[in-house]
Amino acid sequence: MDLEKYIRVIEDFPVKGISFKDVTTLLKDGEAFKYAIKHMADKIRNEKIDLVVGPEARGFLFGAPIAYELGVGFVPVRKPGKLPGETMKYEYHLEYGSDSLEIHKDAIKPGDRIAVIDDLLATGGTILSAVKLIESLGGIVVHIGFLIELEELMGRKSLSEYNISSIIKY
Numbered sequence: 001m002d003l004e005k006y007i008r009v010i011e012d013f014p015v016k017g018i019s020f021k022d023v024t025t026l027l028k029d030g031e032a033f034k035y036a037i038k039h040m041a042d043k044i045r046n047e048k049i050d051l052v053v054g055p056e057a058r059g060f061l062f063g064a065p066i067a068y069e070l071g072v073g074f075v076p077v078r079k080p081g082k083l084p085g086e087t088m089k090y091e092y093h094l095e096y097g098s099d100s101l102e103i104h105k106d107a108i109k110p111g112d113r114i115a116v117i118d119d120l121l122a123t124g125g126t127i128l129s130a131v132k133l134i135e136s137l138g139g140i141v142v143h144i145g146f147l148i149e150l151e152e153l154m155g156r157k158s159l160s161e162y163n164i165s166s167i168i169k170y
């Protein structure tokens with residue numbers, strides 16, 4: 001299945017100059033969504049992972065069903081002030097703007113094998129932030145999976161020591 005057909009590209013959103021890759025058009029197609037989840041899960045099926053971690057918000061949309069498909073738990077990484085328990089925080093920069101992310105301190109145990117999942121790799125700031133949070137809790141990042149990779153932003157450069165996969169490349 002050619003998943004790229006299901007991504008809607010909207011120019012100059014959310015600010016001028018950004019070519020926005022909209023995954024909502026894939027999510028609303030049952031067959032394409034199922035295919036994307038299975039295909040992304042296949043990349044980590046043999047990695048003996050303990051948990052999937054996904055950053056808010058679009059990382060939830062792909063990370064949680066992949067965790068379900070693999071029969072493992074899902075841990076959310078959230079924007080500040082959303083998680084009720086004790087958290088760790090990390091600040092990062094985006095293709096547009098900057099933000100910080102948090103994780104529950106008790107969500108990961110030292111030695112846990114983690115797959116990190118998000119919809120899209122742009123500069124890599126978001127995912128690197130999630131990786132730093134996981135590693136600060138002693139987790140081992142065994143795979144980082146994306147549906148989409150924006151190759152010209154070279155997010156892979158800052159993630160060169162990790163196993164990365166992406167399905168659709170622009």
Ligand SMILES: O=P(O)(O)OC[C@H]1O[C@H](OP(=O)(O)OP(=O)(O)O)[C@H](O)[C@@H]1O
Pocket residue numbers: 055056057058059093094095096118119120121122123124125126127155
């Ligand atoms: O590689 P980066 O430059 O960090 O960019 C990629 C991130 O940007 C988007 O999330 P966004 O922060 O827009 O939040 P959302 O998922 O809540 O829409 C996207 O879902 C990735 O998480």
Ligand SMILES: Nc1ncnc2[nH]cnc12
Pocket residue numbers: 018019020021022095096120122150
């Ligand atoms: N170009 C883009 N399209 C969709 N989500 C993004 N997150 C960061 N850059 C993006």
